[in-house]
Amino acid sequence: MKTNEYRMLINGELVSSPKTFSVVNPATGEVIAEVPDARPEHITQALESSKEGFKIWSAMPLSQREPIILAYADLLEQHKDEIIDILIAETGKPADNAEYDFGMLTTCLRFFVEEMKRIDQPVIPDPDGRILNYIRRQPLGVVVGYLAWNFPLLNVGYKIGPSLAAGCAAIIKPSQATPLASLKCAELAIEAGIPAGVVNMITSDDYDITDPLLTSDDVSLFTMIGSTRAGVxxxxxxxxxxxxxxxxxxxxxxxxxxxxxDVKKAAQSIVDLKFANSGQVCVSPNRCMVHESIYDEFVAEATAHAQGISLAAGRVEGRIMGPLINEKERTRIVGLVKNAVENGAEVVLGGNIPEGNPGYYLEPTILKNVDLSMSLVKDEIFGPVLPIIKYTDADDVIALANDNEYGLSAYVYTTNLQRGLQAADQIKAGSVCVNEVHYGVHLPHGGLKQSGVGKDCSQYSLTEYLTLKRVSVQISE
Known part of the structure; x- marks a missing residue:
């Protein structure tokens, strides 16, 4: 891959930089591209162009924005194979995971256009009938989005989907670890006819350079997908x-x-989600608490199901798990496993770095006899390690589930409907799935506590890109 294939999008033009940084294929450890490292003037240009782009885009009715957005989605799909190959190279994803990642981008573009047509703008009755009161929703302004590396294109879709549909202008900064497919998609925005400045995409490995995107008075919304530490x-x-x-x-x-x-169903469901994307998923099961009466059976079922996973990247058939994003993350996760074992946990599957493989792979790992005081359950693992914790009737398992600063997602397995509904009501998380893992673009996604504020996906995300203005008009004396 040549360096000049990857340029930033600023004010409708593809822009290079005298300084670059490297992007590495985690399946091989090899540098596959050099990417522009934005300079201060690029940040200034992106902010200025987004202001002008917002003026143009926000003034266009949805009936004019819609065909441009849909043309963009169609154009992306015409380049699907090329984009997915790039995505696989920079992430090490198996092909089915990469296809899902790509598909969520085009799905978001189409979904939010349709959702914008149904945005709620109610009339509020006036007690004496003298005044007509109604809600007016209008584009909010310039949006800055910082994105994570685990699902590069899904994350782009979560941000530019509602931004474009609402009439905003966006400056997107993809992760420096995985910017390539995002830059290719940004390049196609020009061909799709999206006006200059409406979508800007900058790449940088230096937060001192990009901080003006955060401090600018011209930015109306800052949105992000990332760690709590980085978000704060x-x-x-x-x-x-x-x-x-x-x-x-x-x-x-x-x-x-x-x-x-249903032990077998629960074990397979949890294993499938845990090892998806090598465990690098924000909603991945992290603290798996199983009642003592079914504990051994659950461990056996989970282990048997996970044994069918193979390590590979790219277009390979079967149940495949790719590498971790880099050596730093792999070292951190191996350290968590080692610490747990030193404190009494037992590895029942995996736990090793495969020999003879140049990529950043780690075997699918399952631990039993895990204690809630261990670091790998107190902190987010973000890797292919499933800790299984035994609880008893003497434990308040809901309190145990809530005893954490995070509150993004949770999972409950029971055949007792009342128990499942009560657990869903009492667990402090932005989403709770009972008996089946279920996510979709039409469902709000976001956290409580230290897992964030606001929502991605659904109409609830779209409203964050819109003002809520009350208008009152006298209609009688």
Missing amino acids: GAMKTACTSVKHFSVELGGNAPVIVYDDA
């Missing part, structure tokens, strides 16, 4: 003026498997 830091930096925030941050999802659960 970014919001602190951004509080130089009043801004809106929508940030999806860290997770530490609890799983409760009650004694009456």
